[in-house]
Amino acid sequence: MIREYIFDHRFSLTLKNNTLDIVNYLEIISFSDDAITLKYEGGNIRISGKDLIISKLLDDELLIKGEVKSIEFR
Secondary structure (H helix, E strand, O other): OHHHHHOOOOOEEEEEOOEEEEEOOOEEEEEOOOEEEEEEOOEEEEEEEEEEEEEEEOOOEEEEEEEEEEEEEO
């Protein structure tokens, strides 16, 4: 069970209390305080909002805090 969790490479996104947790993204394409664009295995994702900050940055996980207004998959 732990092995499956460690080696899970599926993209996931969880939004809770103005915190967006993104797991298994590939690249940060652009970021500002009102928009962040990421690449993942299925394409790109654009997060729009207000006062967005990247509060956690790992090779495979990203934590974004702020007022998320929209999430677009492209």
